[in-house]
Amino acid sequence: MIQSIVAPRQMIIGGGSLSRLGDLLKQFGLSRPLVVTDPWMVSSGTVEKCLEPLRAAGMSPGVFHETVPDPTDTVVAQGVAVLQAGDFDVLVGFGGGSPMDTAKAMAILAAAPSGTPMSTFKVPYAADQGALPVICVPTTAGTGSEATRFTVITDVARDEKMLIAGLGALPLAALVDHELTKTVPARTKADTGIDSLTHALEAYVSKRANSVSDMYAERAMRLIGPHLRRVYKDPEDAAAREAMMLGATLAGLAFSNASVALVHGMSRPIGAHFHVPHGLSNAMLLPAVTRFGLNHALPRYAEAARCIGCAAPGDADQVAGAKLLEELTALNTELEVPTPAAYGIGADKWNGLLPVMAEQALASGSPGNNPRIPDAEEIMVLYGEAYR
Template sequence: MSSQIILPRIMQVGASVSTELPNILHDLGCKKPLIVTDKVMMKLGYIQGVADHLMSHNIAYDVFDDTVPEPTVTSIKAGVEMVAAGDYDAIVAVGGGSPIDSAKAIAILGKYGGEMRDYKFPRIVNEPGLPIIAIPTTAGTGSEVTRFTIITDETCDEKMLCVGTGFMPIAALIDYNLTLSLPPRTTADTGIDALTHAMEAYVSKKANQYSDSQAIAAMRLIGPNLRAVFHDGCNQQAREAMMLGSTLAGIAFSNASVALVHGMSRPIGAFFHVPHGLSNAMLLPNVTAFSIPAAPERYADCARAIGVASESDSTEQANEKLLEELRALNLELNVPTPEKFGINKDVFFDKIPMMAAQAVASGSPANNPKVPSEAEIAKLYAQLW
């Protein structure tokens, strides 16, 4: 059985590689990009830096900066209209997962039209949209190297998973210098998101030798460095390790798929506006405990790769240490419970049946080592309280 591996055509990794954007555009034959970003990136001066590099090479551009955390059909609408009415030949996505996910949707909808719902899974979108050059500013989502985007339909609070090579950036500039100013909360949430990507890719029923190699490498980078960057954002060595780990984790899950944590995480984000990495963190310990009996050796490998278990530990000992570590990590990184996040208990429990149904419909739980029933997913949601 073979595995199809999908990657960006160009990846540059290292300090200050984001300054190579004009050369990448030239190599791709692109002359007028639309920069897709958010207000925070504008305020922090990242976009001015990108613009200065483009202007120094006489490259015309426009900016769409109205993307929002957890992008929605409405939030991308103006960007889609700009592409449909303009003469852009590329999109430069600058920011965390939300601007990059928004850019992916804009690149397809702006070129082909229709509604975002037309492109949701199980449809596979392999039509090429406008070429995307992704410049991530967080070490977490891995969106710069994935063939996925997630857009919320706010009319029904559904996070729509969209899949296909059409959403894969053509180039990724992975510059850890851009993460040095991230605040601790964002650092923690995106870091646990990357860890979840690597773990779920490794235990996924769709895992393969290639994705395994990327997932293990990612965990070896993320495990020893996540606490370090949370406590000291200026630790360049740890920031560099987290940035590469995040990208490798993105490559792993893009080619193996995520599983139950992500399937359950998306509805929490859609209904209660919990940042994606944070909802992953809330779920990761309990979902891992639920799943270990179906893949104990795989989870033991995760414990060893993260660095909390040794080769001399038995499978059972390694998995005990893994669960201890995930719980300790949430405590140290101040991951709140749903209640402490501010979610109303009655509303949360009222939404559990719908969240469980949406989780199953996403397809991700079917990749889990232990495939849960809708009732089991509902029980796991209840256990979060």
């Protein structure tokens, strides 16, 4: 079987590795970076951690900091205008998934003729061209965007989260420094941690899984399983933060080379319509969606439970699968994941949007990778289960 495997050309991983950012750019002959980040990174001064090693290398980085949670096509267009008004040769995505995804989308959109809408590039389009290389520096342990060929951008006019996939979204390099996660709030650690667990689990049970993505997914689950609760409870636990950061990157490599599935397909419309953070909407859905597909890929789910550590090596598949469902429910309880109702989403608005959300979930293509492929009615039922 022929497998096409993609990954950044270089990844520098480890505490304190951010200091090597300037050298990394020079290694690729790059010297005129535009740093893409968010307003908090600038107002808190955190962006200086990224700018200092660039200046120390003799560079004069520009900064675009207008990114927003759940990045939008309008913000991407603003970023492209800044990019094209300057003399830049590389984009540096610095922050969580939103700045990294924005930088990727900027590179793709800037390669297209002026006036091309971002929606042109949503799947099944192959977004393989980027105007500039992208280097990613994650500050949260969750999205894995630093290692993937995907970006997710919201179409503001249609309230639709668009999955964009292709080599144009694949970073040239990534710098993964777990020390950057020390001050991340506990809520964000929980949401991004469950996001990375979802990436690994969905890649593992996906119909597009392969031997290489399995290797990444299994190792990611073995890192995330024992450390997610620890990093949530104790921000000083450096070993747990390091394990989660590496686990998130490996999970990104896993789903970039396999795929995500039904959880992500259903999660994106929740984010688009109700502005729920991506990792949190994944967490809201994960137990119900796992229960839905469990018996259609029981050996895979059972092995995932063993990797996570909630099932023993000798547990029969049915026992291990049941323990996985128990673990996912317990995680949501311990990490204080609200239901959509508890989050404040009204039942009338939720129910009124179910047909649209189901349609958008199916259109993303991700549900087709699930072990059990749902129709629109089944997706609406799952949304109802998650809501309650």
